[in-house]
Amino acid sequence: MKGKTEIILTDVHTGEQKKVLEQNMTTNALNDIFLQEGYMKDASEMYGSNFQPIYQKLLGGILLFDKTLEENAANYFAPAGTNLTACGVYGVKNTTGDTLRGDYNSDESYLDTRAKTMKYVYDFPTSKGNGTIASVCLTSANGGYSSYGAETDGSTGQTAAYFLGTGGSRTFVSTSSEYAFAVDYQNDVIYTFTPSTVNSQLQSVTIRKRRAHLKTLPVTYSASAAGEVLESKIVQLSPIHSSYMWNYDTTANTLYFMANRGYSEVQNGREFYIAAIPIGTMIARTYNITNRTGVSLNYSTGGVYGGYLYIGGYNNNQSYKINLESDTDYAQLSGVNTALDFQRCCFWNHGRIFALCGSLNSWNYRLAAVDPATNKTRYTQNYLNDSKGNTKKWVAVTGSNVAFAVMNDGSGFLVPCNYLATINNLSSPVTKTAAQTMKVIYTISEG
Numbered sequence: 001m002k003g004k005t006e007i008i009l010t011d012v013h014t015g016e017q018k019k020v021l022e023q024n025m026t027t028n029a030l031n032d033i034f035l036q037e038g039y040m041k042d043a044s045e046m047y048g049s050n051f052q053p054i055y056q057k058l059l060g061g062i063l064l065f066d067k068t069l070e071e072n073a074a075n076y077f078a079p080a081g082t083n084l085t086a087c088g089v090y091g092v093k094n095t096t097g098d099t100l101r102g103d104y105n106s107d108e109s110y111l112d113t114r115a116k117t118m119k120y121v122y123d124f125p126t127s128k129g130n131g132t133i134a135s136v137c138l139t140s141a142n143g144g145y146s147s148y149g150a151e152t153d154g155s156t157g158q159t160a161a162y163f164l165g166t167g168g169s170r171t172f173v174s175t176s177s178e179y180a181f182a183v184d185y186q187n188d189v190i191y192t193f194t195p196s197t198v199n200s201q202l203q204s205v206t207i208r209k210r211r212a213h214l215k216t217l218p219v220t221y222s223a224s225a226a227g228e229v230l231e232s233k234i235v236q237l238s239p240i241h242s243s244y245m246w247n248y249d250t251t252a253n254t255l256y257f258m259a260n261r262g263y264s265e266v267q268n269g270r271e272f273y274i275a276a277i278p279i280g281t282m283i284a285r286t287y288n289i290t291n292r293t294g295v296s297l298n299y300s301t302g303g304v305y306g307g308y309l310y311i312g313g314y315n316n317n318q319s320y321k322i323n324l325e326s327d328t329d330y331a332q333l334s335g336v337n338t339a340l341d342f343q344r345c346c347f348w349n350h351g352r353i354f355a356l357c358g359s360l361n362s363w364n365y366r367l368a369a370v371d372p373a374t375n376k377t378r379y380t381q382n383y384l385n386d387s388k389g390n391t392k393k394w395v396a397v398t399g400s401n402v403a404f405a406v407m408n409d410g411s412g413f414l415v416p417c418n419y420l421a422t423i424n425n426l427s428s429p430v431t432k433t434a435a436q437t438m439k440v441i442y443t444i445s446e447g
Contacts, residue, residue, distance in 0.1 A: 001026045003444040005136045005424045009436045012126060022136075024424035028073045030058060032401045033166075033415055037185060038214035039223070040403055040413040042167025050164055055111065055118045055444070059421055060090030061144025062122060062442060066132040068425040076402060076419045078137075078148060080351035080373040086129030086432075088122035088440070089144035089160075098154025098381060100146050102128050102440070116446035124438040134429040138442060140164065142382065142417035148352075149369030149378025151335060156360055162367055162382040163394070163404060163414035170213070172411050174226040178208070179391055180407040181248040181255055182279070186399030188215045189230065191279060193255065201239035202257065202275075207282065208232045238286040240273045245343050247303040250396050254278045258309075260299040265314045266291045272299055274309065274324065287324045293332070300390075303342035305353050306372055312339035321375065335377040336368045345384040347394040347404070349416055354380075363387040382417065 003024040010017050034046060051057050064086040065078055078084075086100050093103040102124035109121045120138075139147070142160035172180035173192050182191040190212040193205045211218075211227030218228070240259035248255050260272040274287040289309065291297055297320065301312035308321040310333075319340040323329035333340070341356035345365045348354075357368035357379065364383040371377075386392050388409035397403040397413070404414040422444075432438050 001422075001444055001446055003138070003422055003424070003442065006441040007133065007136070007430060008439040008441075009430065009432055010439075011436055013435060018430065020426060020430055022424050022426055024136075024422045025071050025073070026422050027076060027420055029076045029402065029419040029421050030054070032076075033058070033419070037400055037403060038188070039217075040166060040168040040185070040214060040397070040400075045165060045167035056090050056141065058140050059118070059138045059444065060141030061139040061147075061417075062088045062120065062440065063137045063139050063143065063148065063418070063420070064129065064133045064440070065135045065137070066429075068134045069137070069420070069423050071423055071425060074401070075423065077350035077416075078420065080371050084146065084148040084150065085131040085133050086124060086438070086440075087144050087146055090120065090141050092144075092158065094128065094158070096154045096157045096381070097152065098146055098150055099128055099130070099152045100150045101144070101154070101381075102438070105439075118444050120442045122440045124432070124440070126434050126437060129438055130432050130434055132429050132431050134426055136424045136426070136440065136442065137420045138422045138444070139419060140417045143419065145381035147369075147380055147382050147418035149380050151378055153337070153379045154381065156366060156381065159360060159364075159366070159381045159383050160417065162354065162380070162384055162417050163406070164417055166403070166413045166415055169410065169412040170224045171226050172210070172407055179246075180411065181246075181393060182250070182253075182395060182398070183212060183214075183405045183407075184398040185212075185214050185403065188212050190227065196234075197242040200242045200262075202237060202242050202244055202259070203239050204234050204236050205257075205277070206232060206234050207255075207277070207279075233282050235277055235282055235284050237275045237284050238273075240275060240286075245300055245302060245390060247343065247346070248393065248395055249305050250348060250398070251306050252278070253280060254304075256304040258299055258302050258304075264298055264300050266297040266299050268292070268294055268296060274304065276304070276324075289322060289324070289327045292327055293318075293320050293322075293330055298339065301339065301341040301343050303346050305342075305348050308372070310340070310342040310353060310355070310370070312341055319377070321372070331375050333370065333375050333377050336379060340368055340370070340377065344390050344392075345386050347396075349396065356384075
C-alpha cells in the first residue's frame with residue numbers, strides 16, 4: 001500500500017496558501033491485526049462490519065502529531081511525549097467541542113475501485129487542529145476520535161470504543177473466585193490467582209499457570225474451558241485487609257494488591273499498603289505508603305504502573321502518582337478536571353496509561369490518556385464497556401505486537417483502536433494558527 005499526504009493551510013484574512021506534499025510509509029500493523037496468532041481471532045469478526053471494509057474501518061481515522069515518528073514498520077503506536085494536534089474520522093463531521101477533530105469532506109473524498117485508490121479529505125476550520133504538525137498517520141476510524149487525548153474537554157456527543165474485538169472468546173478460569181491477570185502468547189499460558197482470606201485479612205494468593213490454548217487444542221476437554229494447570233504456587237502475604245484492589249503491570253510483570261484497612265478514604269498523613277508479587281520470583285514484597293500529597297486519596301481508584309502508584313482523589317478532582325520506593329516522590333497529574341480511576345477501566349499501552357475519567361451511558365466509561373513522562377492527562381472520545389466492576393481487566397498479550405486480552409467478564413481478545421497503519425513525517429513541521437483553515441488530503445493506493 002502506497003500513500004501521500006497534502007496539507008493546505010489558507011489564511012482567512014489574506015487568502016495566502018501554504019502547501020505541503022509528502023509520501024508515506026506503511027507499517028505492519030494491518031498485517032499483524034489479521035495475522036492468525038493461534039486461536040485469538042475469529043474470521044466472523046475479522047471479516048465482519050467492525051473491520052470491513054478496511055478503507056472505512058481500519059484506515060478510516062487520521063492522526064496529526066506535533067513530533068516526527070520513527071519510520072519503522074514495527075512502530076505501531078506514538079510514544080509518550082508525542083501529542084496529538086489534529087484528527088479526523090471517515091464519514092463524520094465534528095459536532096462536539098473537541099478542538100482537535102476536523103470534518104470529513106464527503107464531497108471531495110472518493111473511492112476508485114478500478115484504480116484501487118481511496119482519497120480522504122478532511123477540513124479544519126480556524127478553531128480546530130491548531131498547533132504544530134510534524135507527522136500524519138492513518139489509523140482506525142475509532143482511533144480518529146482524539147484517541148491520544150486532547151487538552152480541551154470536547155464533550156461526549158460523539159464517541160467510539162477504544163478496543164476492536166477480534167473474538168477468540170473462552171473461559172480463562174475454573175471458578176468464580178479465580179481471576180485471570182496475564183496472557184503469554186509466546187509460551188501459550190495464562191496466569192490466574194485465587195485469594196485466601198482469614199478473619200477479614202488477605203493472607204495469601206494461589207497463583208496458577210494454566211495452558212491458554214492459543215497454539216494448542218486439548219483432546220480430553222473443551223478448548224473453551226479453563227486450561228489445565230501447569231504450575232501452582234501459594235504466595236504468602238503480609239496480611240492486608242480483605243477489602244483490596246488489584247492490578248497487573250505488564251512493564252514490571254508484577255501483580256499488585258492495595259488495601260487501606262477497609263476504608264476508601266486515605267487521609268493525608270495516613271499509611272496504606274501495597275503488596276507486590278513479581279511473577280518471575282513469586283516472592284511477595286509489601287510497601288508501606290504514607291499519603292503526603294496534602295489531600296485525601298481514594299484507594300479504590302489506585303493502580304500501579306512503571307513503579308508508581310497512580311490514584312485519584314477522595315471528594316476532590318485531583319489525581320496523583322506516588323513512587324513505591326519513596327513516597328516523598330510524588331506528583332499531581334494535570335490536565336483533566338476530575339479525579340481519575342486507575343483501577344476500573346484502566347490499562348497500559350506503549351508508554352501511556354488510559355484511565356477512567358467519567359461515565360457515559362449503559363456501562364460505557366470515558367477514557368483519559370495519561371503521559372507518565374510529563375504527568376499530563378488529556379481527554380479522549382473513546383470508552384470501555386464494563387458492567388462487571390474492578391475485576392474486569394484489559395492487558396496487553398505478551399508475545400503479540402497488537403493483541404490485548406479482556407479477562408474476568410466476556411473473556412476474549414482485542415486490538416487497540418489507535419495503532420499507526422501509516423507514518424508520514426513532514427520534511428519540515430508546519431504550524432496551523434487560528435487565522436488559518438486547513439485541508440488534509442490523504443490518498444492511498446493498493447499494490
